[in-house]
Amino acid sequence: MAKRVVFLGAGTGGVMAANRLARKLEAEVKSGEVELFLVSDTNRHLYQPGLLYVSLDLAEPQGFQRPGQELLLPGVKLIQDGVSKVDPRLQYVECESGKKIEYDFLVIATGSVPDFEAIPGFAAGAHSFYTLPEALKLRKALQEFKGGKILLIVGVPHKCPVAPLEFMFMLDESLRRTKKRQDVQLMYTYPIGRLHSLEPVALWAEKMFQEREIASEVFFNAETIDPERRIVSTLEGEEVAYDLLVGIPPHVGAKIIRTSGLGDRDGWIPTDRSTLKMKGQNSIYVLGDATDLPISKAGSTAHYQSEIVAENLLHELRGELPTALYDGKVFCFIEAGLNEATHITFDYENPPRPSTPSPMTHLFKLAFNEMYWLSLRGVI
Ligand SMILES: Cc1cc2nc3c(=O)[nH]c(=O)nc-3n(C[C@H](O)[C@H](O)[C@H](O)COP(=O)(O)OP(=O)(O)OC[C@H]3O[C@@H](n4cnc5c(N)ncnc54)[C@H](O)[C@@H]3O)c2cc1C
Known part of the structure; x- marks a missing residue:
């Protein structure tokens, strides 16, 4: 019987983790040994940093949105439905349509909302x-x-x-x-x-x-x-x-996390800072904004975490021990106006050190706004 990984949420973390795993397990997915499902309650993916430019009339929203299906590598099956229930004991999720999806591993990337x-x-x-x-x-x-x-x-x-x-x-x-x-x-x-x-x-x-x-x-x-x-x-x-x-x-965390009992009162999921497993759950990984980790809720956080989650799932699906550990790495550009920007990198041990803003870093940021779509595919 095929082993199945279900990803919840087709935002930055969910799409990156699913695509990275699809790339690593291309042969197993093709042969039907592994199935990858991504459940999304929306059919559009929004590059959220673009909202800054939209609010200041520097760009139109269209360039920051793409249909969810276009972003997925072959091998990741998109299920367009909202998840209304997660049962970690019986290992299934239930969708708003009533559809039940069983899993061997669940990856939660349901984000956060104002x-x-x-x-x-x-x-x-x-x-x-x-x-x-x-x-x-x-x-x-x-x-x-x-x-x-x-x-x-x-x-x-x-x-x-x-x-x-x-x-x-x-x-x-x-x-x-x-x-x-x-x-x-x-x-x-x-x-x-x-x-x-x-x-x-x-x-x-x-x-x-x-x-x-x-x-x-x-x-x-x-x-x-x-x-x-x-x-x-x-x-x-x-x-x-x-x-x-x-x-x-x-x-706060997504509604499903606030109402399912998976998270704390504000909807953050108790997560191991290194393995990214949900605390007390061996078959559930959590990444991106949904975790309760004391680090920046940022797309780049989800990016680095997706590498760890995909690597560990690869090993677990092959019956090996997961050994990759997340070190808290985050990278952020900071637009400084007047055609300049700086950037910061930090992790659990090392604080950020913003440098003097420069036009070059601003150009890198603008380039990244385009390259984001490649990073979702796990290319960069
Ligand atoms: C204005 C702005 C500027 C930003 N700038 C930056 C930046 O410069 N750099 C940076 O790194 N980050 C930036 N971010 C933050 C970044 O966008 C988020 O941290 C990142 O998207 C988090 O990824 P995620 O996968 O955890 O959540 P999201 O990308 O938000 O995805 C969560 C997905 O889960 C779905 N979902 C929720 N509940 C359910 C359910 N029940 N069933 C099915 N699907 C569900 C949601 O619809 C959504 O698609 C910015 C955000 C904003 C708003």
Whole structure:
């Protein structure tokens, strides 16, 4: 009987892990010894970093989306359905259509979502760029903005921890380009006592904000938003006025994880930091935003983790011991505006060290935006 691996979620982590395994097990998949199923609740794959460019009117959304089926190597069967139940004891998942799929190994890559309900008043009072509809709405609001104060609020945890910084730098550039910068006051806020959770990035950002004349405030936790008065009230007891509010609400894990009992209260799955197995489950791997690991929720995290998961599954399916270990590696570009960018690499042991932004790194970032589709296929 064929051995079966089921992947949940056709985002960055799910597609990369499934394609990498299909490449490694080409012969076994062809001969029918191994079956690879990927279950997806959507038929479009969105390159989420593209939303930054869309919100600032620097690109159209079409270039950042592709049909899910196009991204898969032969050998990975796409099942378009939402998963509504996972039974780790009997080793099957159940879909919204009622279809049951048994597995020998399950790979969970169901991602994370912004919780727009977490801050009362957010939906009516704030804009965001973390979903496509929100990014398009923000783009329109920025086009119509006549001047005043743009305030950015951040809730943690959220995916792509550097995106709020990138947004500020790119917004600054866009306002300079359209000769509106002198009419706009930019203000960035962050919930803890520095500008970013990673200290070296916080120090780097402080210097950059001074250069770009972007104001900032730390220990800023939005509690409620009053859309009528255009006021954000904070847990720290402040009332801060805005003319246009941009926010990244705290994230939670996918609904299936929150409701299935697989995750903690916020929907993060207890995951071994090295093996990437779900704690207490020998047949379940977890990668990407869905884990409870204390590392950045980023596409690059999912990328490096997909290498480990595919390698270990290869060995397990061949009856060997899985030996690959994840070291916490993350790589992020940081767009710095004015046609410059920097990058950071870090892992469990080594902190990031942002370098001086350069035009070359910005060009690399733009090139990566195109190369992403190849990385999904496991080519780079
Ligand atoms: C504005 C923005 C900028 C970003 N910039 C960067 C960047 O520069 N660099 C970087 O590395 N990362 C960046 N990211 C973060 C990156 O996009 C995510 O961290 C990455 O996509 C996580 O991959 P994932 O596979 O865990 O989740 P996702 O890619 O979000 O995929 C999860 C998939 O699971 C599906 N799913 C959920 N529940 C079910 C269910 N019940 N049944 C079936 N399918 C289900 C979802 O529909 C989705 O397709 C950015 C994100 C945003 C929003």
